Amino acid sequence: MELRFYNSFSRQIEAFAPLEEGRVRMYHCGPTVYKRPHIGNYRAFLFADLLRRLFDLEGYQVTQVMNLTDVGHLVDDADDGEDKLLAEARRAKLDPWKIVEQVSAQFFADLDALGVRPAHHYPKATDHIPEMVRLVELLVDSGHAYRVGDNYYFDVHAFAAYGRLSGNRIAELESGARLEVNEEKRHPADFALWKSDPNHLMKWETALGPHGFPGWHIECSAMSMKYLGDSFDIHTGGEDNVFPHHECEIAQSECATGKPFVRLWMHTKFLQVDGGKMSKSLGNVYTLDDLIERGFSPWDFRFLVLRGHYRTQLNFTWEALRGAAEARRSLLDWRGRLQAAERNGHGQGQAEVRQAGAAFDRALEDDLNTSEAVAAIFQLRNHFMHHGLSQQAAVAAMQLLARADEILGLFEMTADGAAPGLADAEVETLIAERNLARQEKDWARADQLRDQLHAAGIVLEDKFDGVRWHRGE
RNA sequence: GGCGGCAUGGCCAAGUGGUAAGGCAAGGGAUUGCAAAUCCCUCAUCCCCAGUUCGAAUCUGGGUGCCGCCUCCA
Numbered sequence: 110m111e112l113r114f115y116n117s118f119s120r121q122i123e124a125f126a127p128l129e130e131g132r133v134r135m136y137h138c139g140p141t142v143y144k145r146p147h148i149g150n151y152r153a154f155l156f157a158d159l160l161r162r163l164f165d166l167e168g169y170q171v172t173q174v175m176n177l178t179d180v181g182h183l184v185d186d187a188d189d190g191e192d193k194l195l196a197e198a199r200r201a202k203l204d205p206w207k208i209v210e211q212v213s214a215q216f217f218a219d220l221d222a223l224g225v226r227p228a229h230h231y232p233k234a235t236d237h238i239p240e241m242v243r244l245v246e247l248l249v250d251s252g253h254a255y256r257v258g259d260n261y262y263f264d265v266h267a268f269a270a271y272g273r274l275s276g277n278r279i280a281e282l283e284s285g286a287r288l289e290v291n292e293e294k295r296h297p298a299d300f301a302l303w304k305s306d307p308n309h310l311m312k313w314e315t316a317l318g319p320h321g322f323p324g325w326h327i328e329c330s331a332m333s334m335k336y337l338g339d340s341f342d343i344h345t346g347g348e349d350n351v352f353p354h355h356e357c358e359i360a361q362s363e364c365a366t367g368k369p370f371v372r373l374w375m376h377t378k379f380l381q382v383d384g385g386k387m388s389k390s391l392g393n394v395y396t397l398d399d400l401i402e403r404g405f406s407p408w409d410f411r412f413l414v415l416r417g418h419y420r421t422q423l424n425f426t427w428e429a430l431r432g433a434a435e436a437r438r439s440l441l442d443w444r445g446r447l448q449a450a451e452r453n454g455h456g457q458g459q460a461e462v463r464q465a466g467a468a469f470d471r472a473l474e475d476d477l478n479t480s481e482a483v484a485a486i487f488q489l490r491n492h493f494m495h496h497g498l499s500q501q502a503a504v505a506a507m508q509l510l511a512r513a514d515e516i517l518g519l520f521e522m523t524a525d526g527a528a529p530g531l532a533d534a535e536v537e538t539l540i541a542e543r544n545l546a547r548q549e550k551d552w553a554r555a556d557q558l559r560d561q562l563h564a565a566g567i568v569l570e571d572k573f574d575g576v577r578w579h580r581g582e
Numbered sequence: 583g584g585c586g587g588c589a590u591g592g593c594c595a596a597g598u599g600g601u602a603a604g605g606c607a608a609g610g611g612a613u614u615g616c617a618a619a620u621c622c623c624u625c626a627u628c629c630c631c632a633g634u635u636c637g638a639a640u641c642u643g644g645g646u647g648c649c650g651c652c653u654c655c656a
Binding site for chain 2: 120141178180272275276277278280281282291293294297298299300301304306324325326347348349350351352353354356357376378379381384385386413416417418420421422423424425426427428429430431432433434435436439442472478479480481483484485486487488491494495547550552555556559563568569570571572573577
């Protein structure tokens with residue numbers, strides 16, 4: 110496939126060309142582990158998984174890194190002065206390290222439930238204090254950063270390209286600033302690399318000072334470059350990360366190394382709920398458990414998210430989730446029908462399968478247009494339902510469906526083909542038994558057998574000329 | 583105030599100059615012991631207004647609504 114992606118930095122769709130042939134190195138901004146991520150957060154992580162799966166299938170050697178931020182962020186404007194993690198620790202009357210441990214475990218459980226392939230590294234900020242300190246020292250030595258007491262700030266005027274990613278201009282940032290200016294900084298747009306506060310709970314004694322802790326942006330520069338090199342291929346995050354986070358990462362990384370930092374920046378749009386943003390006051394900040402409580406599988410959510418384009422806002426509604434769940438079920442059903450057709454298919458359809466496969470690939474190549482890719486699958490399904498497929502075409506269609514499953518993650522890890530439960534012969538026996546009961550108009554017995562088969566994932570179709578069955582839903 | 587983005591049927595969502603993909607839901611009919619599944623049929627002119635064009639959901643201008651960001655700390 111000839112992949113083309115939209116680059117937030119150039120604001121254009123570009124042909125994908127990794128730094129090193131056959132190899133992809135990518136970094137994803139991960140969660141701040143102070144509180145269980147909500148479904149909106151998982152949109153970004155599912156997108157990262159989509160990239161990962163695509164590159165895996167395309168035969169690239171992938172190195173994927175996602176950070177866990179375990180030194181806090183601000184809760185919101187109202188909670189000034191204290192970071193998210195410390196606030197949560199106080200609220201829950203727990204040690205911050207305990208919070209990190211619990212939330213991280215929850216996060217990994219969620220990823221697993223969503224069918225996300227594990228990244229190769231999940232570095233934590235607090236495990237990389239020396240790397241961050243080294244970066245700060247480099248920036249100070251090279252004149253890109255300055256020290257005030259034991260605080261260290263990046264001088265945005267030392268990097269001419271500051272603002273290129275976000276489109277912000279330093280002068281505008283200054284005039285638009287809503288909050289009071291930190292008098293220590295030479296310019297309001299300068300950002301903290303390293304701070305000091307003797308009263309901080311999470312602090313480190315380093316060459317930078319006795320009571321220091323890192324600024325937010327520095328961790329991603331330090332960890333991405335440690336695991337991926339000074340220059341790497343892809344960096345992703347939510348749209349909220351563009352500024353200031355990624356803008357600052359570029360500045361500090363490129364000034365520290367003198368090399369280009371990231372080739373391709375990709376950002377996912379936010380997930381909205383009921384047409385607006387999620388908010389605690391509306392009670393629509395959902396976690397995976399909220400979906401499960403309503404009878405949905407995390408995989409239904411996965412499908413809802415991935416069949417929408419990552420650069421478009423996606424509106425979450427319960428009705429939409431129900432629609433995604435039904436659609437996924439019908440694909441599962443189709444897989445069962447295809448398995449049957451691989452043995453006793455009829456019709457033609459080679460051309461249609463080829464066409465669908467080409468459309469599927471074309472859509473994905475074009476900046477991951479998963480909507481169109483999924484539509485291609487459904488079009489083939491519709492053709493099959495109307496006209497059937499030859500055995501050979503059914504085999505090819507199964508291959509396409511498996512390919513879609515590899516990339517999008519459609520089906521939960523239930524067995525495919527080798528489904529646990531009844532063997533074909535057993536199914537046939539039960540069906541014969543039910544037919545006998547039906548002939549004798551023993552409806553209770555017939556329905557009981559039907560229920561038994563249904564429970565085993567067997568779908569029966571009572572046709573005028575007999576009973577057909579397939580595995581599915 | 584600055585920067586960026588979105589607005590397509592009941593719900594979700596592609597399409598970005600050539601006459602509206604796909605999914606879900608809904609209605610009518612066929613079939614059925616009942617049911618499910620399946621089959622047939624029905625279901626949008628693209629937020630509003632004004633332009634450009636032979637032609638616009640797609641371009642331009644102006645509205646309206648929604649979303650992200652604008653660094654004390656992070």
